[in-house]
Amino acid sequence: MSFFENLKMAFSSIAANKMRSLLTMLGIIIGISAVITITTLGTTLRATVKGALDSLGTNLFYVYLTEKNVDNYYDSYDIETTPEDLISMSMLEELIAKYPDEIRIAEENPIGSGTLRNTEKKDVPVNIVGAYDGTLDYNGCKILAGRNITMEDVTRKKYTCVVSHIFVKQYFKNGENPIGHVISINMENGAAYEFTIVGVYRYNTLVNGAGPNGTDEMKTPIYIPNTIALQLQGNYYFDGFWGIPLTFNVKYDANDVKAHIQNFFDEKYASNKNFTIGVNSAMDELKTIDMVINVITIIVSVIAAISLIVGGVGVMNIMLVSVTERTREIGVRKALGAKKRAIKRQFVTEAIIICLIGGIIGILIGLLNGELIGIVANMIIKSEPSYSEILGNVTIQPSFGAIIISLIFSMLTGVFFGLYPASKAAKMNPIDALRYD
Amino acid sequence: MSNIIKRYYIGQPNELQILNGISLTVHEGEFVAIVGASGSGKSTLMNMIGALDKPTEGSYLLNGVDVSKLSDKQLSEIRNKEIGFVFQTFNLISRTNALKNVEMPMLYAGVSRKERSKRAMELLEMVEMEDRYTHKPNELSGGQKQRVAIARAMANDPSIILADEPTGALDSKTGRMVMDIFHKLHKKEGKTVVLITHSPELASETERIITISDGSIISDTGYKGNAPAKEVSAE
Numbered sequence: 062m063s064f065f066e067n068l069k070m071a072f073s074s075i076a077a078n079k080m081r082s083l084l085t086m087l088g089i090i091i092g093i094s095a096v097i098t099i100t101t102l103g104t105t106l107r108a109t110v111k112g113a114l115d116s117l118g119t120n121l122f123y124v125y126l127t128e129k130n131v132d133n134y135y136d137s138y139d140i141e142t143t144p145e146d147l148i149s150m151s152m153l154e155e156l157i158a159k160y161p162d163e164i165r166i167a168e169e170n171p172i173g174s175g176t177l178r179n180t181e182k183k184d185v186p187v188n189i190v191g192a193y194d195g196t197l198d199y200n201g202c203k204i205l206a207g208r209n210i211t212m213e214d215v216t217r218k219k220y221t222c223v224v225s226h227i228f229v230k231q232y233f234k235n236g237e238n239p240i241g242h243v244i245s246i247n248m249e250n251g252a253a254y255e256f257t258i259v260g261v262y263r264y265n266t267l268v269n270g271a272g273p274n275g276t277d278e279m280k281t282p283i284y285i286p287n288t289i290a291l292q293l294q295g296n297y298y299f300d301g302f303w304g305i306p307l308t309f310n311v312k313y314d315a316n317d318v319k320a321h322i323q324n325f326f327d328e329k330y331a332s333n334k335n336f337t338i339g340v341n342s343a344m345d346e347l348k349t350i351d352m353v354i355n356v357i358t359i360i361v362s363v364i365a366a367i368s369l370i371v372g373g374v375g376v377m378n379i380m381l382v383s384v385t386e387r388t389r390e391i392g393v394r395k396a397l398g399a400k401k402r403a404i405k406r407q408f409v410t411e412a413i414i415i416c417l418i419g420g421i422i423g424i425l426i427g428l429l430n431g432e433l434i435g436i437v438a439n440m441i442i443k444s445e446p447s448y449s450e451i452l453g454n455v456t457i458q459p460s461f462g463a464i465i466i467s468l469i470f471s472m473l474t475g476v477f478f479g480l481y482p483a484s485k486a487a488k489m490n491p492i493d494a495l496r497y498d
Numbered sequence: 499m500s501n502i503i504k505r506y507y508i509g510q511p512n513e514l515q516i517l518n519g520i521s522l523t524v525h526e527g528e529f530v531a532i533v534g535a536s537g538s539g540k541s542t543l544m545n546m547i548g549a550l551d552k553p554t555e556g557s558y559l560l561n562g563v564d565v566s567k568l569s570d571k572q573l574s575e576i577r578n579k580e581i582g583f584v585f586q587t588f589n590l591i592s593r594t595n596a597l598k599n600v601e602m603p604m605l606y607a608g609v610s611r612k613e614r615s616k617r618a619m620e621l622l623e624m625v626e627m628e629d630r631y632t633h634k635p636n637e638l639s640g641g642q643k644q645r646v647a648i649a650r651a652m653a654n655d656p657s658i659i660l661a662d663e664p665t666g667a668l669d670s671k672t673g674r675m676v677m678d679i680f681h682k683l684h685k686k687e688g689k690t691v692v693l694i695t696h697s698p699e700l701a702s703e704t705e706r707i708i709t710i711s712d713g714s715i716i717s718d719t720g721y722k723g724n725a726p727a728k729e730v731s732a733e
Contacts, residue, residue, distance in 0.1 A: 066605060077593045393589040396550060397650070398578020398606040400571050491550050495589070 071411040074383075075418075082415055085379040088372025089419030089474065090426065093467045095365035097427020100463035102434065103358030107351060109455050114347055120311050121167060121199060122322055123341040124148065125304035129333070146336045147301030148326075156325050157212060163313050164322065165195030166212075167306040172290045174280065175246040177232060185231045186280040187224075189246065191290025195308040197223065197262055207240040207260030214259075214286040222256040225264035225281035246283065254293065256285060315342060362463070369470065372419070373478040380412050380482035391486050392494025405487040412479020413472055420471025424464055431457045516542045518713040519556070524658075524692065525721055529684045531693045531701035534710035541662070543710065544694045548583060548660045549576040561657060578606050582651030586663035588643040590635040596622065596646045597631040603653040621649035625679055641672030648679055652689075659683060659691045665700065677703060 075082045126148060128140060157164055170191030176184040190196075192210050205226055214221045222244070224232075229239050242258045264281045291299050309318040319340055326338035384391070391404060435457035442449045516539045524530055534540040545551040546558060549565050552573070558565040560580060568576065577583075582603075590599045600618040609617070622628045625645035635643055644664060651659055661680065665673030677700065683689040693704060701707045709717040 073593055389589065390591055393585075393591065394602070394606075395574070396548070396577060396583050396589075397603045398574050398654075400574040400606070403606060492545050495550075495585070 067406055067410045068414070070407055071414040074411055075414060078383075081379065082418075085376055085415055086372075086419030086422065088375040089369060089416050089471055090372075090423040092365060092367075092369035092372050093420045093423025093471055094426035094430065095368060096362050096467055097424050097459070097463060098430040098434075099361045099365055100358055100460040101427065101431035101457060103354055103362075104458045104460045105431070105435070105455065107354045108458050109452055110350060110354070111347060113452050114343075114350070120309050120315070121343040122307045122309070122319060123304060123343075124307055124322060124326065125339050125341070126302075126336050127339045129335055129337045140335045142303070142336065144300040146333060147303060148305055148338070149301040150299070152301075152326075152329055153305070154212070154216065156322070159325065160318075160321055163309055163318060165198070165308050165310075166193035167195040167199035167308045168193055168287065168302070169196045169200070169284075170287050170290050171282070172294050173249050175248045175283075177244055177246055179232045180234055185228065186278075187228060187246065188280055188282040189248075189290065189293070190282040190284050191287030192223075192284040193287055195306075197284060199306060199308050201265055202262040205261045205263050207258070209260055210284055210286055215288050218288045218292070219286060220254065220256045220289060221259045221286065223260040223262055223284045224258055225283075226261055227264045227279050227281045228283065229261055231279075248293070256283070366470070369474055373416070373474040376412055376415055376475065377478035377482060379415075380408060380479055381485070383411075384408060384482045384486040387486075388489065388494045388497040391489050392491050392497065395489070395491035396495060401487040404489075405483045408483030408486050409476060409479045412483070413475030416471045416475030416478075417468070420468055423471070424467055428459055431459055516713050517546075517553075520710075520713070520715055522708060522715065522718065523721075524690060526657075526690055527684075527688045528706060528721065529680070529691045529693070529704045530706045530708060531695060531704040532708045532710060533695060533698060533701045535696060538710045539713040540694055540696075540710050542713075544660060544662055544692075547658065547692060548581050549573050574606075578603055579654050580657045582653070582656040582659045584644070584647050584651050584659065584661040584664045586666040588635070588640070588647045588667070590643055590646060590650075592635050595632050595634050596627060596638070599635070599646055600650045600653055603650060607654050617653065618649070621652050622646070624652070625649045639672070640668050641675055644668060644672070644676050645679065648676070648683075652683070657690060659689050660694070661691065662694045663696070664693070665695075665697075 126142065126146065153166055157166070168191075172189050172191060174186060174188050176186050179185055193215055194210055194212050197204065197209055202225075204223070207223070210221065210223055213219070224239065224244075232244070233239055233242075239258045239261055243255050244258060245253050245255050247253045262284075264279075307322065309315070319342055323338070323340050326340075330337045394404060394407075435455055438455045442452050442455060520539075520543060532540050532543060542551075546553055549560070549568075550573075552558075552566050552568075556566065560576065563576070565573070565576060583589075590596075591602065597615060597618050600621055601614045604614045604617060619628060619631065622631050625648055627642060627645050627649065630638065630642065633642075635646070638646065644667075648659075648664075651661075659680070664680070665676055668676060680691050680693065681703070684691050691704075693700065695701055705722050707717070707719045708715055
């Protein structure tokens with residue numbers, strides 16, 4: 062008897078008892094839908110967290126000076142550094158010149174606060190922060206208008222600045238275009254400096270903190286080229302950095318970028334007797350988060366999968382009832398020449414089909430759950446602009462691996478729990494079976 | 499066709515000998531009635547002839563094959579190809595229509611789909627049920643069901659049609675119709691028909707009446723045909 066005939070037979074007997082078949086499937090449906098919901102949540106959560114972290118600077122390396130031939134910080138000999146040992150500005154310029162599209166400096170250097178008097182003669186407080194071309198990106202600040210601080214601003218020591226959109230609201234009460242505007246910042250020491258606004262960035266309250274007194278009183282950073290910031294600090298003879306954060310363009314592979322940076326500095330420090338450069342990656346932390354989400358997903362899925370066993374026992378129970386109910390049919394089939402194997406196959410096929418249909422319904426419900434959760438999550442995120450800036454739009458990502466495994470698993474449940482009732486049917490004595498009422 | 503059927507016991511602690519050494523030969527093309535009161539052992543004998551059961555002792559030759567020595571799987575094949583069962587209670591599969599019921603023995607014989615439905619339709623025509631082939635058993639009358647059952651019994655062109663009280667659940671008119679079909683099968687198709695019944699009237703329609711009582715043959719009207727001389731083997 063062909064496989065196709067078996068399938069047809071299984072479907073006809075399932076169709077003959079629709080309600081009962083559906084109730085039998087319920088355990089499988091619940092189990093599989095739970096697994097699919099959880100794995101969908103897991104993959105979505107991972108993708109969302111990764112996206113959020115990316116936007117907050119997982120594309121970050123921390124480059125730092127370290128003693129040669131020392132693996133552990135605590136084993137270091139505390140050798141005094143000389144100015145020649147430090148990471149110099151010229152080195153960084155050379156690095157960026159070598160990989161112009163790839164690497165940017167994310168160092169920031171807050172030098173204190175200042176105030177500006179607006180057209181209404183009110184003082185607007187600001188923090189003044191020395192920045193490089195990668196600093197704003199690293200802080201998760203998106204440029205709304207104009208441009209970012211560039212390396213040219215830094216090297217040429219231009220009096221340019223990038224201000225927050227909140228500052229624009231506070232300072233420009235008449236709604237003029239801030240780009241190109243020259244503002245005068247009164248420093249704490251009484252000096253005043255003039256800067257040209259070249260860009261406006263969005264200040265993210267979630268990442269950068271909200272002021273206690275609402276938008277009008279908020280003190281947001283004004284980013285100026287760090288070379289200027291260093292001068293304002295009175296640091297005219299800047300030797301270099303002990304360590305510096307670098308960001309990179311996400312279109313490049315993190316490992317490649319890391320290798321580029323490491324190789325560059327290895328070459329630079331090859332002749333240095335005491336020091337070399339280490340490169341740390343924020344990706345390493347993402348990997349840990351990834352692992353945690355994975356482990357949680359697997360553990361909860363396994364717990365949900367246990368409900369499949371309960372579902373499977375339900376299937377076995379109904380199959381046993383079905384076998385008893387159809388004793389006479391089994392007798393007739395045997396009398397007409399059905400071999401043991403054919404009877405066994407008939408009932409196992411039926412159990413598999415029940416479980417498989419249950420599994421498919423479960424998968425569909427699981428996917429639907431995922432979509433619903435996605436809709437709710439997006440509604441919540443949209444209601445809070447500072448979330449949506451980081452998280453963007455949550456896209457539900459079902460785990461296709463989990464779907465395939467669920468299908469296979471539900472089939473195996475059918476085989477496992479269908480085998481006993483089926484062999485019970487196959488072993489029936491045709492004479493007794495024919496006589497059964 | 500040469501049959502030798504012998505003794506049979508059931509149960510271990512209370513050994514019960516149902517058939518006390520029955521020997522008989524049924525020839526090809528014969529129409530035989532096995533008659534007996536209930537408890538006489540005629541059902542057990544029928545199970546033996548139908549290869550549903552094996553004798554405890556003795557041998558049963560069906561077309562020269564010793565059925566008593568076959569495995570379970572081989573018995574299934576014998577039932578499938580050589581025996582056509584007709585039951586008192588029809589025993590059609592209620593979920594499927596008449597055509598599918600007739601096809602079933604061919605399904606287990608591995609006949610192709612096309613051939614199956616062609617042969618099944620022919621058989622339904624033979625029992626004049628061709629216009630009801632889509633009907634399910636619960637949409638058919640008793641007589642109609644039994645006609646479908648006879649068509650099913652004929653599906654694999656068996657050596658013996660084994661009918662167990664085929665008219666037992668029918669009124670006299672439809673019973674008559676069913677009996678006519680058996681006569682037709684016997685006369686036109688040359689089928690060997692073994693009719694098991696408790697009714698002497700029905701038995702009298704056949705060529706040969708074997709009466710059983712307490713597990714033994716008490717009378718046999720004997721073979722009337724012109725096939726090779728009958729062989730009745732002693733135990």
